[in-house]
Amino acid sequence: MKTFRLPDLGEGLQEAEIVAWHVAAGDRVVSDQPLVSVETSKAVVEIPAPWPGRLVALHGAVGDVIAVGAPLVDMETEGATSDAGAVVGTLPAAPPSRERPATAPGPTTRTADTPVKASPAVRRRAQELAVALDTLVGSGPAGAIMMADVEAAARATAVADGFQPLAGVRRAMAEAMTAAGGEIVPASVSEVAVVEHWPAGTDPTVRLIRAVIAGCRAAPELNAWYDASRKARSLRGPIDLGIAMETADGLFVPTLRNVGARSDDDLRAGLEAMKADVARRSIPLAELRGQTITLSNFGMLGGLHAALTIMPPQVAILGAGRLHRAARVIGDDIRAVRVLPLSLTFDHRVVTGAEAVRFLVAAVADLES
Numbered sequence: 001m002k003t004f005r006l007p008d009l010g011e012g013l014q015e016a017e018i019v020a021w022h023v024a025a026g027d028r029v030v031s032d033q034p035l036v037s038v039e040t041s042k043a044v045v046e047i048p049a050p051w052p053g054r055l056v057a058l059h060g061a062v063g064d065v066i067a068v069g070a071p072l073v074d075m076e077t078e079g080a081t082s083d084a085g086a087v088v089g090t091l092p093a094a095p096p097s098r099e100r101p102a103t104a105p106g107p108t109t110r111t112a113d114t115p116v117k118a119s120p121a122v123r124r125r126a127q128e129l130a131v132a133l134d135t136l137v138g139s140g141p142a143g144a145i146m147m148a149d150v151e152a153a154a155r156a157t158a159v160a161d162g163f164q165p166l167a168g169v170r171r172a173m174a175e176a177m178t179a180a181g182g183e184i185v186p187a188s189v190s191e192v193a194v195v196e197h198w199p200a201g202t203d204p205t206v207r208l209i210r211a212v213i214a215g216c217r218a219a220p221e222l223n224a225w226y227d228a229s230r231k232a233r234s235l236r237g238p239i240d241l242g243i244a245m246e247t248a249d250g251l252f253v254p255t256l257r258n259v260g261a262r263s264d265d266d267l268r269a270g271l272e273a274m275k276a277d278v279a280r281r282s283i284p285l286a287e288l289r290g291q292t293i294t295l296s297n298f299g300m301l302g303g304l305h306a307a308l309t310i311m312p313p314q315v316a317i318l319g320a321g322r323l324h325r326a327a328r329v330i331g332d333d334i335r336a337v338r339v340l341p342l343s344l345t346f347d348h349r350v351v352t353g354a355e356a357v358r359f360l361v362a363a364v365a366d367l368e369s
Helices: 120-128 147-161 168-183 204-218 264-280 353-368
Strands: 002-005 015-021 034-040 043-048 053-058 065-067 071-077 186-194 224-227 232-235 241-243 245-247 250-252 293-296 316-320 324-330 333-347
Touching (some): 120 147, 168 250, 186 353, 204 241, 204 264, 204 293, 204 316, 316 353
Parallel strands (some): 293 316
Antiparallel strands (some): 002 071, 015 034, 053 071, 186 333, 224 232, 245 250, 316 333, 324 333
16 A cells, blocks of 8 residues: 655645545546645646555645645555656655655543644644644654644634634635735835827727836836845846736735746736636646736725735735726817826835836826827
8 A cells, every 4th residue: 555645836835625526535646636626826727636446545635735745545455556746847856754654543541741743834724713722633754744734623613703714715815914914014106197189999908018118118227026035136137927817715915927928918818817717716836926016906996006025036916996087178278088096006115206206207108198
């Protein structure tokens, strides 16, 4: 019998949440048959069977969060097998020192003298959820407390006090916003573009992308990354634009690559493809990384101006408010015209106010052109 463990999913991810099992204990499977779908940092990944054989046991229930390397299934395998990867190409065979029999028992009791065995990630998650590790019995090797143990304890507590631990996209969002709030020094500037001249059928998002391109050309300091640990800045060349997309599950920010070199039709096709991938929860993890600046068209839902959150290592985010009609002085007359409010939030550690204003003025000029 062999134990298949959650493989390395790339991108430095350390854990995943089980969202659906596609098999049951006792089933016979073939290599590459889908076993389970897991959610990791806003993407759902389907993990296939590494070997043919019969499933003896499934580890983890829907909603459980498991660490990379934790057991997924026990299998009676057929023929020659190796620890081939199941998600992203071929994974190297796990060293013998990391393998343990699936039946290795963990402790069933704890005493005051029993040391708590838990990884730094597990300890951090326990602190976030206010779970006392010394009250838990670990299900891992030699009684180690696993992420699933902490999550289960938090869910049990939620039943009593009415709180529900965040999971999946909302949990990833909470962690990302906490990290951003503890690091970024934000400042904001706003403006209004008069877009009365836009013809019927104009795609506001594509126009906004063009405005971001114009802003980055006028102030390349905003298309940049900042490494706070080294106090070092990297001005990026291509504009890899993050597009904020709201869903019922939470916020996604997929990336449109090198927008400055793409036509309007290509940008529109890219946007539609991203929307479809987000709706299906099939967007590749790589496409949720590497943004050099972000656009949030929050006005599609409502609101005029906003103080937005920047995700490090980025240093700026442009927000567009609700497109509406407003009174403006045009020459010597007061007229009702279509206007588009803009809000630019920037990291004041590395972006000056003058640079931010140059960006915004260029963006407004492009929208009004």
